[in-house]
Amino acid sequence: MKTFEENWTAWIDGQLTGKELAEFEASLPDLSAARLEKQEARQLGSLLRQELSTQGMTNEEFFSHQLREEIARDSRATTPQSTPAPARESWWSIGRVVWTGAASLAVLALTTFFMMRDDNAGGQSAYLTQIINARITDPAASPDATITPFESKDGKATVLWVDGLQSLPSEYAAK
Amino acid sequence: MRRRLLSASVALLLTLSMAAAQAADSVWSGLVMATNAPEPTPIPAELNRFESTLKQLFGYNQYQVIGQSRNTLTKGEEDWRASSKYFALQVNSKPAASAAYRLNLQLFQQDKLLLETDADLSKKKPLVIRGPQVGQGQLVLLVVME
Amino acid sequence: MHKEATPPEVEVSELDLVKRCQDGDTEAFDQLVVRYRTRVFGMIYNMVHSEQDAWDLAQDSFLKAWKSIGRFRGQSSFYTWIYRIVMNVTIDWLRKKHVKGSGAEFDDAVQLKEIDPASRTVPHADALPHERMQHVEIRGRIDAAIAQLSPEHRAVILMKEMEDMQYHEIAEALGCSIGTVMSRLFYARKKLQNLLRDVYENV
Numbered sequence: 001m002k003t004f005e006e007n008w009t010a011w012i013d014g015q016l017t018g019k020e021l022a023e024f025e026a027s028l029p030d031l032s033a034a035r036l037e038k039q040e041a042r043q044l045g046s047l048l049r050q051e052l053s054t055q056g057m058t059n060e061e062f063f064s065h066q067l068r069e070e071i072a073r074d075s076r077a078t079t080p081q082s083t084p085a086p087a088r089e090s091w092w093s094i095g096r097v098v099w100t101g102a103a104s105l106a107v108l109a110l111t112t113f114f115m116m117r118d119d120n121a122g123g124q125s126a127y128l129t130q131i132i133n134a135r136i137t138d139p140a141a142s143p144d145a146t147i148t149p150f151e152s153k154d155g156k157a158t159v160l161w162v163d164g165l166q167s168l169p170s171e172y173a174a175k
Numbered sequence: 176m177r178r179r180l181l182s183a184s185v186a187l188l189l190t191l192s193m194a195a196a197q198a199a200d201s202v203w204s205g206l207v208m209a210t211n212a213p214e215p216t217p218i219p220a221e222l223n224r225f226e227s228t229l230k231q232l233f234g235y236n237q238y239q240v241i242g243q244s245r246n247t248l249t250k251g252e253e254d255w256r257a258s259s260k261y262f263a264l265q266v267n268s269k270p271a272a273s274a275a276y277r278l279n280l281q282l283f284q285q286d287k288l289l290l291e292t293d294a295d296l297s298k299k300k301p302l303v304i305r306g307p308q309v310g311q312g313q314l315v316l317l318v319v320m321e
Numbered sequence: 322m323h324k325e326a327t328p329p330e331v332e333v334s335e336l337d338l339v340k341r342c343q344d345g346d347t348e349a350f351d352q353l354v355v356r357y358r359t360r361v362f363g364m365i366y367n368m369v370h371s372e373q374d375a376w377d378l379a380q381d382s383f384l385k386a387w388k389s390i391g392r393f394r395g396q397s398s399f400y401t402w403i404y405r406i407v408m409n410v411t412i413d414w415l416r417k418k419h420v421k422g423s424g425a426e427f428d429d430a431v432q433l434k435e436i437d438p439a440s441r442t443v444p445h446a447d448a449l450p451h452e453r454m455q456h457v458e459i460r461g462r463i464d465a466a467i468a469q470l471s472p473e474h475r476a477v478i479l480m481k482e483m484e485d486m487q488y489h490e491i492a493e494a495l496g497c498s499i500g501t502v503m504s505r506l507f508y509a510r511k512k513l514q515n516l517l518r519d520v521y522e523n524v
Binding site for chain 1: 208210211225227228231232233234235241242259260261262284289290292294300301302303304305306307308309310311312314
Binding site for chain 3: 010
């Protein structure tokens with residue numbers, strides 16, 4: 001059995017018919033006042049439809065473009081590893097694998113040690129712009145902001161994509 | 176002996192020229208407002224070579240410079256600021272690897288610090304930073320080694 | 322304002338597009354995005370009142386839709402299905418931001434005692450002069466009034482009035498019963514009538 005609120009809502013929306021409608025209207029203490037109320041509810045609905053539907057989206061194509069990029073990034077991140085080649089008989093015995101592995105690790109450790117000693121040789125190519133330490137300060141101002149660095153598609157720029165900064169009114173665009 | 180002298184001279188010359196080149200670097204910093212306009216104005220000269228990159232990244236059809244600063248780096252430890260009426264981009268530089276600078280970038284909205292980041296800048300690739308949305312447009316920051 | 326693009330030659334059915342999406346066709350998903358992006362954005366904007374946030378939440382919603390498209394079985398329309406994702410994302414976000422306004426008081430049990438549903442509601446705001454209000458001012462008043470609703474009440478009133486969704490569609494999008502939808506509509510309308518009477522009577 002419907003509650004009063006459910007019947008009222010259905011009545012406002014013209015969803016009550018026949019016997020249900022007659023019974024509900026008969027149950028109202030002041031039908032004319034209620035009808036006035038119904039009219040106001042409909043005026044409210046018209047106002048909302050009229051005013052809220054004007055909210056358009058600027059840059060729709062860019063929205064789709066950005067989403068495509070995000071989906072592509074997500075796909076690359078979740079691509080499963082390729083299956084390993086089936087095992088076959090080879091020169092590599094267990095002993096050889098162990099010794100080679102140990103030797104490789106030693107070489108790697110030495111290389112890393114010497115590289116770390118030299119600040120300028122930290123893998124910073126002269127042609128690569130590197131984001132060292134991206135951070136958002138003043139959490140009160142930008143509590144949900146994040147920075148994502150990447151290279152532009154044409155390779156001509158390094159981009160710091162900042163999300164979550166508070167939107168500002170158009171007056172802030174002044175020179 | 177001669178070969179050694181020659182090699183040393185060449186090395187010295189290269190070092191001096193590299194140092195000179197680094198000292199003579201010019202860096203342009205800009206605060207750019209990206210918007211969509213029914214009849215967009217032509218892209219400013221400073222942004223000409225980035226037009227396709229900016230449009231590909233942000234999609235807007237009009238880009239206007241609302242604040243800028245051009246600085247010549249001599250020691251590579253300079254600080255400067257590019258400002259508009261309500262925003263300021265504060266840049267502090269330090270020398271880093273050859274032909275690159277390490278920059279500390281701070282974006283202020285009046286006296287409020289919105290974001291801060293450190294980045295290495297080289298001649299090959301400018302830095303493009305997506306700032307906050309402003310009205311129907313977007314604030315974009317550019318730092319370019321010229 | 323832009324209208325949603327539809328293929329000029331043949332109206333590709335949504336089920337066909339969804340099937341292609343389920344086979345990994347991103348172009349098919351692109352077409353679905355084109356169909357719904359403006360409406361999704363508009364709906365979220367009216368919930369959160371920030372273009373940047375609405376943009377990001379719309380992106381999140383579509384990305385989630387892409388990731389879970391394999392689970393869509395066609396038991397409801399794609400439109401209702403995507404709205405479910407949109408509402409989950411948006412309401413979660415609002416809750417995390419602790420957007421309460423007077424929504425925290427918006428408890429059905431409390432309201433039952435306080436409101437005589439058949440009586441004429443009394444406006445709280447002072448009546449404005451009988452002159453035409455500017456659009457910006459009207460929009461501001463509406464946004465402020467909606468902001469006083471809880472996320473769930475905002476969702477029902479916007480889905481009903483903006484999208485003209487049926488009760489069962491709203492119920493499906495919000496994961497609640499039809500009775501709950503109708504009850505929330507009742508109280509959301511009462512609250513907004515109280516707050517906006519002077520607006521809709523003077524426009």
